Amino acid sequence: MIPYGRQEITEDDIAAVVATLKSDFLTQGPAIPRFERALADYCGATHAVAVCNATAALHMACEALGLGPGDRLWTSPNTFVASANCGLYCGATVDFVDIDPRSYNMSVSALAARLEAAEAAGTLPKIVIPVHFAGQSCDMQAIHALGQRYGFRIIEDASHAVGGTYLDSRVGSCRYSDITVFSFHPVKIITTGEGGMALTNDPALAARMERFRSHGITRDPALMDGEADGPWYYQQVELGHNLRITDLQAALGCSQLDRLDDYIARRHAIRERYDAALASLPVITPFQSPEGRSALHLYPIQIDPARTDKGRREVFEALRATGIGVNVHYIPVHTQPWYRGLGFAPGDFPQAERYYAHAISLPMFPTLTEAQQAEVIAALGSALA
The missing domain is CATH 3.40.640.10 (Type I PLP-dependent aspartate aminotransferase-like (Major domain))
Incomplete structure (x- = not known):
C-alpha cells in the first residue's frame, strides 16, 4: 500500500x-x-x-x-x-x-x-x-x-x-x-x-x-x-x-x-510531476496561489464530472484496490451528525459540499519515489479509463 x-x-x-x-x-x-x-x-x-x-x-x-x-x-x-x-x-x-x-x-x-x-x-x-x-x-x-x-x-x-x-x-x-x-x-x-x-x-x-x-x-x-x-x-x-x-x-x-525546507522542496517536485502527468486526465488539480508557497501537506484532486462519468467513489475504490492509499479531505464539518444537531444541514455551504463530492487526496509525502508516483498516476489513469 x-x-x-x-x-x-x-x-x-x-x-x-x-x-x-x-x-x-x-x-x-x-x-x-x-x-x-x-x-x-x-x-x-x-x-x-x-x-x-x-x-x-x-x-x-x-x-x-x-x-x-x-x-x-x-x-x-x-x-x-x-x-x-x-x-x-x-x-x-x-x-x-x-x-x-x-x-x-x-x-x-x-x-x-x-x-x-x-x-x-x-x-x-x-x-x-x-x-x-x-x-x-x-x-x-x-x-x-x-x-x-x-x-x-x-x-x-x-x-x-x-x-x-x-x-x-x-x-x-x-x-x-x-x-x-x-x-x-x-x-x-x-x-x-x-x-x-x-x-x-x-x-x-x-x-x-x-x-x-x-x-x-x-x-x-x-x-x-x-x-x-x-x-x-x-x-x-x-x-x-x-x-x-x-x-x-x-x-x-x-x-x-532541520529538514523542513528540504521536505517542502521535495513536495513541490512531486506536485510538479503530478500537475504535468494529470493535465490530460478528467481531473481538477489543486490551484497554487502566486501570493505564497504552499507547504503541500495534501495533493487533493477533484474528479471532473464535466469530463467523465466516473464517480468519486468508483475511482476511490479502484485506487484502493490496486494498493494506492488515497483518502478524502474533508467531509464538510456542518454535515456531521453533531453539527446537524446544532441546526446545520446539507446545502448550507454549497461550495464546500461541491468540492467534497468530487475530492480525492493522492499520495503526497517526501519519501514518495518517482516509481511509486508513476504507479499512482497509472492507477488513476486506469480508474478513469
Missing part, C-alpha cells in the same frame, strides 16, 4: 530521541523551549507554546483570547472537526463561512458578506479561524483587514502549513493574526508523533497559553494572591488543562525541523 501520507524517521531523529532518553528530563525539560524557540525563529514569530496536539493548541488559543459562552467563532467547513470543536469547548456558538471554489480556503467575499449581515444583526464573531487547507495560506491580508474593520480576533489554523509562505512572510509569523497553530501529526510536514504549537507575537497571549497548558498554575509572584510560602510555592490562578508535550517529542521535532 502506498499511503496518502507518511512520516520519515532518520538516524538523526532516533539519535535525538535516544539522547533525550538518556538525559535528566523526559518532560518539562530543556528540549521543549529549544523546539519552541527554533520554530518561532524559523517562522519569524516572537513566542511559541508547544502542546500535546494541534486540537489542544486551538482550544488553548481560544481560551487565551477569552472566547466563552455568548461569543461566536467562525471557521471553514472544509477542515477537520477540531477547527470548529475548539469553539464548542469554550461554550461559544460556532458557524462557518463557505470556501472559495479555486483555493478551497475560506472565501474572503463570503466572509465579507456574512460580516456585513452579522453587523446589522448584532451577531458578529469574536474569533475567526481561517484554515490553510492542504498547506496553502488563506488570503490573510484581506481577512486581517476585515478583522480590523469588524473587531474580531484571528487564529490561523495552519495545521497543514508549517514551512509554507504568504506574501513576504512565513506562515506562522502572525503578521496578520493573533495566533497561529501548527500540527505535528505523523502525516503532517514534520512530526513529533503527536504534538502541536501555538505561535504569537503578543507576550500576554503567550503567557496565558503557557499557564493554560499546565493547569492554570503560575510561580510568578506578580500573579499570586498574597505572599509565597517559599521557593517551592505555586498557585492555580485560572482553570487550565494538562496539555504538555514531552521532551522526547520536542527532541524529535527539533531534529525534523
Whole structure:
C-alpha cells in the first residue's frame, strides 16, 4: 500500500530521541523551549507554546483570547472537526463561512458578506479561524483587514502549513493574526508523533497559553494572591488543562525541523510531476496561489464530472484496490451528525459540499519515489479509463 501520507524517521531523529532518553528530563525539560524557540525563529514569530496536539493548541488559543459562552467563532467547513470543536469547548456558538471554489480556503467575499449581515444583526464573531487547507495560506491580508474593520480576533489554523509562505512572510509569523497553530501529526510536514504549537507575537497571549497548558498554575509572584510560602510555592490562578508535550517529542521535532525546507522542496517536485502527468486526465488539480508557497501537506484532486462519468467513489475504490492509499479531505464539518444537531444541514455551504463530492487526496509525502508516483498516476489513469 502506498499511503496518502507518511512520516520519515532518520538516524538523526532516533539519535535525538535516544539522547533525550538518556538525559535528566523526559518532560518539562530543556528540549521543549529549544523546539519552541527554533520554530518561532524559523517562522519569524516572537513566542511559541508547544502542546500535546494541534486540537489542544486551538482550544488553548481560544481560551487565551477569552472566547466563552455568548461569543461566536467562525471557521471553514472544509477542515477537520477540531477547527470548529475548539469553539464548542469554550461554550461559544460556532458557524462557518463557505470556501472559495479555486483555493478551497475560506472565501474572503463570503466572509465579507456574512460580516456585513452579522453587523446589522448584532451577531458578529469574536474569533475567526481561517484554515490553510492542504498547506496553502488563506488570503490573510484581506481577512486581517476585515478583522480590523469588524473587531474580531484571528487564529490561523495552519495545521497543514508549517514551512509554507504568504506574501513576504512565513506562515506562522502572525503578521496578520493573533495566533497561529501548527500540527505535528505523523502525516503532517514534520512530526513529533503527536504534538502541536501555538505561535504569537503578543507576550500576554503567550503567557496565558503557557499557564493554560499546565493547569492554570503560575510561580510568578506578580500573579499570586498574597505572599509565597517559599521557593517551592505555586498557585492555580485560572482553570487550565494538562496539555504538555514531552521532551522526547520536542527532541524529535527539533531534529525534523532541520529538514523542513528540504521536505517542502521535495513536495513541490512531486506536485510538479503530478500537475504535468494529470493535465490530460478528467481531473481538477489543486490551484497554487502566486501570493505564497504552499507547504503541500495534501495533493487533493477533484474528479471532473464535466469530463467523465466516473464517480468519486468508483475511482476511490479502484485506487484502493490496486494498493494506492488515497483518502478524502474533508467531509464538510456542518454535515456531521453533531453539527446537524446544532441546526446545520446539507446545502448550507454549497461550495464546500461541491468540492467534497468530487475530492480525492493522492499520495503526497517526501519519501514518495518517482516509481511509486508513476504507479499512482497509472492507477488513476486506469480508474478513469
